[in-house]
Amino acid sequence: MWRHYFPTYHPPFWSYSFTLFLLRFCLIIYLSMPPKARSGYTKSVNIVETSTLLNRSVRRRKKTSVSTKGLGKECSASARKIPAGLTTASSEGIKECKESIISGFRFVDMRILSSVMECMPCKECFVCDLILQEQAMKRKGCASNLRLLCCSCGWSMEFFTSAQIGRFFEVNRRFVYASRSVGCGRAAGKRFCGLMNMPPPPRPTPYARHNKEILRAVKKISLETMRDTAREIHDIKPGSDEGIARCGVSVDGTWQRRGFSSLNGCVSAISMDTGKVVDVEPLSKVCIKCREHENDPDTPETTAWRADHRASCKANFKGSAPAMEPEGALRMFQRSVDLHKLQYDEYYGDGDSKSYSLVKDVYQVYDIEVQKKECVGHVQKRLGTALRKLKKEKKGMGGKGRLTDAMIDRLQNYYGIAIRSNSGDLAAMKKAIYASLFHCASSADSNYHGHCPEGPESWCGFQRDKVNRTNTFKHGTGLPLDVREEIKPIYKRLSEDSLLSKCLDGKTQNQNESLNGMVWERVPKGCLLVLKYCSWGL
Numbered sequence: 429m430w431r432h433y434f435p436t437y438h439p440p441f442w443s444y445s446f447t448l449f450l451l452r453f454c455l456i457i458y459l460s461m462p463p464k465a466r467s468g469y470t471k472s473v474n475i476v477e478t479s480t481l482l483n484r485s486v487r488r489r490k491k492t493s494v495s496t497k498g499l500g501k502e503c504s505a506s507a508r509k510i511p512a513g514l515t516t517a518s519s520e521g522i523k524e525c526k527e528s529i530i531s532g533f534r535f536v537d538m539r540i541l542s543s544v545m546e547c548m549p550c551k552e553c554f555v556c557d558l559i560l561q562e563q564a565m566k567r568k569g570c571a572s573n574l575r576l577l578c579c580s581c582g583w584s585m586e587f588f589t590s591a592q593i594g595r596f597f598e599v600n601r602r603f604v605y606a607s608r609s610v611g612c613g614r615a616a617g618k619r620f621c622g623l624m625n626m627p628p629p630p631r632p633t634p635y636a637r638h639n640k641e642i643l644r645a646v647k648k649i650s651l652e653t654m655r656d657t658a659r660e661i662h663d664i665k666p667g668s669d670e671g672i673a674r675c676g677v678s679v680d681g682t683w684q685r686r687g688f689s690s691l692n693g694c695v696s697a698i699s700m701d702t703g704k705v706v707d708v709e710p711l712s713k714v715c716i717k718c719r720e721h722e723n724d725p726d727t728p729e730t731t732a733w734r735a736d737h738r739a740s741c742k743a744n745f746k747g748s749a750p751a752m753e754p755e756g757a758l759r760m761f762q763r764s765v766d767l768h769k770l771q772y773d774e775y776y777g778d779g780d781s782k783s784y785s786l787v788k789d790v791y792q793v794y795d796i797e798v799q800k801k802e803c804v805g806h807v808q809k810r811l812g813t814a815l816r817k818l819k820k821e822k823k824g825m826g827g828k829g830r831l832t833d834a835m836i837d838r839l840q841n842y843y844g845i846a847i848r849s850n851s852g853d854l855a856a857m858k859k860a861i862y863a864s865l866f867h868c869a870s871s872a873d874s875n876y877h878g879h880c881p882e883g884p885e886s887w888c889g890f891q892r893d894k895v896n897r898t899n900t901f902k903h904g905t906g907l908p909l910d911v912r913e914e915i916k917p918i919y920k921r922l923s924e925d926s927l928l929s930k931c932l933d934g935k936t937q938n939q940n941e942s943l944n945g946m947v948w949e950r951v952p953k954g955c956l957l958v959l960k961y962c963s964w965g966l
Contacts, residue, residue: 533590533599535624538562550578569630570621571597596638600630604638611952647963650708657704658768664701672765672794676700676774676801677707679760679783680940681753682947684962690749692962694947695756698939700776705943706768709756710962715743754783761787761798776801776935779810802930803937807922808844812836814918822914829905831915839868839915843922851934854925861923863888865915871906 542560549556557580566573571590578584590599607617607629617629629635665673677697683690694710717737724730745752757775764770771791775784775798784800791798815836819825826832842864850857859879866876867888880888882895889901907915951962 533602545576550581550583552583553578553581555580567627568597569600569634570603570627571599572627596634596641600634601638601642603629604635605642608639608642609950611948611950613952643963653704654706654708655768657699657702657706658770660702660704661699661706661768661770667769672769672771674771674773674796676776676935677772678776678803678935678937678940679753679757680778680937680944681756681783682944683749683752684948684951688749693749693752693756694962695753695760696940696943697757697760697772698943700774700933700935703939706770707760707764709759711745711752711756712962713743713745713747715741717741718743751782754786757783758786758790761790771796772798774799774801776803776937778803778806778937800930801933801935802927804844804847804931804934805936805938807847807927807931808840811843811918811922812840814922815839815915818914818918825911825914830908831911835868835907839865842868847928847931848934852932854928854932857928857931858923858925861919865912865919868904869907869912870903872903874906 538560545558545560547556548558550558555578557578559577559579561575561577563573563575563586566586568588571588571592573586573588576585576587588597590597592598593601603617607613612620614629614632614635621628630638661675662671662673665675667673676699678700679695679697681693681695683693685691691713692711694708696705696709697707698704699706718741721730721733745755747755761772764772771794772787773791773796775787777783777800779802784798788798788800815831816833819831819836824830843861846860846864847857850860863879863881866879870876870890875890877888877890880886880891882891884892884895886892886895890903893899893901
C-alpha cells in the first residue's frame with residue numbers, strides 16, 4: 429500500500445554517465461598528486477599549526493564579516509571581499525603598518541631560520557616540505573647565497589643575505605667600515621667571524637677595494653665638512669674687500685706612538701669661533717716601495733726608479749717625529765687663503781715655540797703678523813709641573829703640612845680657576861692668582877685671607893663666614909714660611925703680564941685633545957701604517 433503513496437523513482441539515463449565522469453575526474457586528480465600528498469604525509473606539527481591558523485582565520489572572518497546588501501550591483505568583487513573596517517582605515521594606521529617593517533642586519537642562527545622555513549607551505553604545491561640550503565660556492569664575503577627548495581615538487585628560489593648595491597654587497601662594505609672604525613683590520617675581522625661561527629670576511633683583494641672606496645668617501649665628507657666650517661666662519665667674521673676673513677685657530681699635533689720614534693702623525697687646526705675642524709694634515713714617513721728598494725745599490729736603474737717614484741711616494745715627510753707638528757702647522761697656514769679664503773691671525777698652542785716661529789710671518793705679504801695665544805689648560809699644567817719639580821729637587825719641601833701632592837693639585841686647580849673666571853681683565857686675573865696662593869697657604873695660626881675677595885658671594889669660605897657671622901669654614905694645614913718663599917718665584921714667573929695677556933680669552937685646546945683621541949680609536953696603533961690609512965681617523 430505504501431508503494432501507492434511513494435512510487436519508485438527511476439533516474440534518467442544521463443545521470444549515470446555524469447557520475448562516471450566525476451569518478452574518472454577525481455581519479456585523474458588523485459594520480460597526478462605527489463606521493464607524499466597522495467598518502468596524506470606531512471609533519472604532525474605542521475598539521476596542528478595549519479589547523480590552528482585556519483581556525484583563527486575563520487574566527488577572524490566571522491568577527492569582521494560585514495553585510496554587502498547595501499553595496500548595490502555596482503560594487504566590485506574586491507569591495508565585497510575586503511571588510512568595511514579595512515576600507516575605512518585611517519592613514520595613521522597604514523603608516524604605522526608600513527613603519528613596522530624591520531630593516532637592517534641581525535645575527536641569526538641558521539638552524540632556527542631553517543626550522544621556520546620548514547613550517548612554510550610551498551607556493552607551487554602548498555605542501556610544508558621546504559628546506560633551506562647554503563650554496564657555499566656562490567658566497568661573496570659575508571653575503572651568503574641561500575636556496576629554498578621544496579622536496580615535494582622541486583620548486584626552488586635562490587637569494588643573497590644582503591642587498592647588492594652596484595658591484596658590491598652592503599654587508600661587506602659595512603663590515604670593512606665597521607672594522608676600520610673600531611681600529612681593526614681584516615685579520616681581526618676574520619678572527620671575529622670565526623669565533624661567531626660566521627663566514628669569513630671578503631678576501632684580501634676585494635677587502636682592499638672596499639678600503640679604497642670607503643677612504644674616498646671619508647675624504648670627500650671630510651673636505652665638505654671643513655668647507656662648511658669655513659662658510660660658518662665667513663658668516664661670523666667680516667671679510668676684507670678680497671673676501672678674506674680672519675680667525676683664530678687652535679693647532680695641535682698627535683702621533684701614533686709615544687716618544688720620538690713615531691713614523692706617523694697628524695696636525696689639526698680647529699676654529700676657536702665655531703669649535704669645528706677647519707683643516708688637517710696627516711704626516712707619514714712610511715712608504716712600502718721605498719723600504720723594498722732601501723738597500724739597493726746606487727746604479728743608474730735605481731736612480732731612475734727613485735726619480736719616477738718620487739711623484740707617487742706615500743711618505744710625505746722626512747725628519748724627526750717632533751718636527752711633524754711645526755711642518756703640519758706651516759702647511760695648513762700656507763694654504764688657508766687658497767683653500768678657505770681665511771687668514772689664521774691668532775695661534776692657540778701648547779707653548780711650543782717651534783710651530784709658532786714657523787707660522788708667525790706666513791701672512792707677511794698681507795702685513796699681518798700671527799699673534800700667539802696660550803691654552804689655559806697647558807699654562808695651568810706648567811704650575812703643577814714646576815711645583816713637582818721643586819718638591820723633587822729641593823730637599824725638605826715634601827711631607828705632612830708642607831708641599832704634598834694634594835696641595836700641588838689644589839694650587840694648580842685654583843690657578844686655572846683664577847684665569848678662567850677673570851677673562852678679559854688682566855689686573856683682576858693676577859690678583860686672583862695671588863689670592864689663591866695665600867688662601868691655600870693660610871692656616872688656623874697664619875691667616876692670609878686678606879687677599880681673598882670679600883662679601884657674602886665670595887669663593888673664600890673665611891670671608892663668607894665673616895660677613896654672614898657663621899663658623900662653617902675650617903682651615904687646613906696651610907704652608908709654612910720657607911715653602912711659601914720657594915713657591916713665590918714660580919708664581920711670579922707664571923703671573924707675568926706677557927704670559928697672562930695671552931690667556932685673556934680663556935680658551936683651551938680641549939677640542940684638539942678630543943679629536944686626537946678619536947683619530948687613534950679608528951687607526952690601530954700596534955701595526956705599521958702608510959699615509960692613506962692614517963687618513964682614516966681624519
